[in-house]
Amino acid sequence: MSFLSIRHLSKSYDAQVALHDFSLELEKGEFISIVGESGSGKSTLLRMVAGLMTQSTGEVVLDGTVIQNPAQKLVPGYDQIKLIHQDYQLFPNSTVEENISRPLIQYDADYRAYRVNLLMRQLGLENYKDRLPRQLSGGQQQKVAIAQALAVEPEVLLLDEPFSHLDSIQKQRLIFELKEILTEMGTTVIFVTHDLDDALRLTDSLLIVQKGKMVQRGNSRALCEHPKTRYVARLFSSINLIPDRFNSYVRPSDIRLRTKGELMGHVVDQRFLVHYNSLQIRLREGGHIWEVDDPARKYQIGDRVYLHFDEEKVLVLKS
Numbered sequence: 001m002s003f004l005s006i007r008h009l010s011k012s013y014d015a016q017v018a019l020h021d022f023s024l025e026l027e028k029g030e031f032i033s034i035v036g037e038s039g040s041g042k043s044t045l046l047r048m049v050a051g052l053m054t055q056s057t058g059e060v061v062l063d064g065t066v067i068q069n070p071a072q073k074l075v076p077g078y079d080q081i082k083l084i085h086q087d088y089q090l091f092p093n094s095t096v097e098e099n100i101s102r103p104l105i106q107y108d109a110d111y112r113a114y115r116v117n118l119l120m121r122q123l124g125l126e127n128y129k130d131r132l133p134r135q136l137s138g139g140q141q142q143k144v145a146i147a148q149a150l151a152v153e154p155e156v157l158l159l160d161e162p163f164s165h166l167d168s169i170q171k172q173r174l175i176f177e178l179k180e181i182l183t184e185m186g187t188t189v190i191f192v193t194h195d196l197d198d199a200l201r202l203t204d205s206l207l208i209v210q211k212g213k214m215v216q217r218g219n220s221r222a223l224c225e226h227p228k229t230r231y232v233a234r235l236f237s238s239i240n241l242i243p244d245r246f247n248s249y250v251r252p253s254d255i256r257l258r259t260k261g262e263l264m265g266h267v268v269d270q271r272f273l274v275h276y277n278s279l280q281i282r283l284r285e286g287g288h289i290w291e292v293d294d295p296a297r298k299y300q301i302g303d304r305v306y307l308h309f310d311e312e313k314v315l316v317l318k319s
């Protein structure tokens with residue numbers, strides 16, 4: 001049996017289904033990122049896994065124990081399962097050190113000091129230990145909230161877009177640091193986000209949700225090369241609809257530009273990106289605009305180009 005089993009979990013709010021028959025098995029220490037657009041049921045899922053929301057159907061089992069929901073448990077939630085979201089709440093009149101040590105109040109003082117110092121060191125908070133939350137940046141406050149959640153060494157950590165207040169450099173650094181700490185602790189992690197790049201910084205193990213349903217699970221390569229739906233395909237890059245073919249698409253990176261051929265268009269816009277120029281090309285046939293990579297940076301606005309792609313690169317996708 002897996003360490004964490006989520007079995008046929010569903011949640012409806014009145015007539016609206018927020019999560020539909022969701023199942024997932026995770027081993028101890030496994031990381032998974034769940035990617036889905038806003039409203040796809042990610043937060044609802046995590047709150048039920050943490051025992052903070054009552055499900056409509058299904059159950060969550062952690063290491064053989066059924067997680068009780070708020071209708072069954074007087075004080076909802078578990079020390080073994082911590083949920084961190086972007087609207088963390090620190091104690092405003094307590095220092096960084098006090099905030100992190102609060103959850104350890106019932107532990108031995110030596111252990112408490114050891115654990116708080118370790119977390120402050122791991123998260124680079126040592127120089128701020130005597131500051132109050134309002135004297136910290138958003139990123140530092142977020143680190144304190146993470147340290148607070150990790151103080152009791154939870155077995156499962158649920159991350160609900162906790163990095164959205166941070167700028168991208170801070171976010172990349174924090175995800176990298178967190179990955180090291182959580183791997184060392186052997187924590188099982190579910191990270192939900194709408195941002196595929198963030199998801200992949202934590203783990204290559206992905207699960208995609210759409211409208212409350214799991215649509216696909218796999219590593220980034222499998223999902224990029226064999227997406228089941230347009231939404232999954234578009235997480236990796238834009239896709240171009242092939243004229244006169246049913247639900248068939250090709251990625252900008254799978255198109256080659258030539259000076260002769262059948263599918264003709266004109267470059268109408270050009271953007272410099274790190275590894276290539278991104279071109280907008282208006283097809284002669286049907287006037288569709290395609291996005292195409294130009295790695296040789298050869299073509300300019302106004303140029304006539306011919307577009308080629310291999311048949312094996314064509315993606316046939318459901319909506």
Ligand SMILES: Nc1ncnc2c1ncn2[C@@H]1O[C@H](COP(=O)(O)OP(=O)(O)OP(=O)(O)O)[C@@H](O)[C@H]1O
Binds near residue numbers: 013018036039194
């Ligand atoms: N308390 C509630 N009452 C009624 N509907 C709700 C409630 N909470 C969430 N919903 C609805 O359930 C659906 C799933 O919401 P949820 O917050 O789980 O999605 P999400 O993927 O986490 O979205 P986001 O990324 O925007 O946080 C949405 O359509 C939302 O409007």
